[in-house]
Amino acid sequence: MNLKDLEKQIKKCQKCRLYKERTNAVFGDGDFKAKIVFIGEAPGKAEDLEGKPFIGAAGKFLTSMIESIGLKREDVFITNIVKCRPPNNRDPQDDEADICSDLYLWKQLELINPLLVATLGRHSMYRFLPNTFKISDVHGKPKKIVNKKTKKTFNILPLYHPAAALYNGGLRETLEEDFKKIPTILKKLSK
Numbered sequence: 001m002n003l004k005d006l007e008k009q010i011k012k013c014q015k016c017r018l019y020k021e022r023t024n025a026v027f028g029d030g031d032f033k034a035k036i037v038f039i040g041e042a043p044g045k046a047e048d049l050e051g052k053p054f055i056g057a058a059g060k061f062l063t064s065m066i067e068s069i070g071l072k073r074e075d076v077f078i079t080n081i082v083k084c085r086p087p088n089n090r091d092p093q094d095d096e097a098d099i100c101s102d103l104y105l106w107k108q109l110e111l112i113n114p115l116l117v118a119t120l121g122r123h124s125m126y127r128f129l130p131n132t133f134k135i136s137d138v139h140g141k142p143k144k145i146v147n148k149k150t151k152k153t154f155n156i157l158p159l160y161h162p163a164a165a166l167y168n169g170g171l172r173e174t175l176e177e178d179f180k181k182i183p184t185i186l187k188k189l190s191k
């Protein structure tokens, strides 16, 4: 199984109820050999229509932060916990997120094998870190986790969600400061 095959599977997936109202499943976008993968929550309206992740206002902000640390959007990989837009942008339900991450997200991470996985927002963070963690305490601090099934280790960097940060000056500054730490974290991990 390679990433192109996985993309084909995702495009025609009907494993949970979200396929019923989607226009396009959103596989993700970027370098299949990226050193860093960003993971949001779920596609929104624009993403559902275009079939690409993070292309609305939050996506433009995410792209500008990626560029602020000397990378291009094409250098990283961007995806979401669930690949189909939940109706009216509701939160993904646990069973939807479980199915989608078990079938697709972990596979994507294994195949890309990035040095760092940056989670965007609480929902994405709790896919990887215990729910006793608070994003206000752990944002910007890398954590090591082991996938119980595959025993593979991943470095997780919890970040605030760009959509939340866009409309909250304090969070915006925090998120921008956390982004500035990424080059140093990547350098350390690549040693």
Ligand code: URA
Pocket (backbone or CB within 6 Å): 040, 041, 042, 043, 044, 047, 052, 053, 054, 055, 056, 058, 059, 080, 163
């Ligand atoms: N918000 C997300 O979490 N993901 C997207 O793709 C767009 C907005």
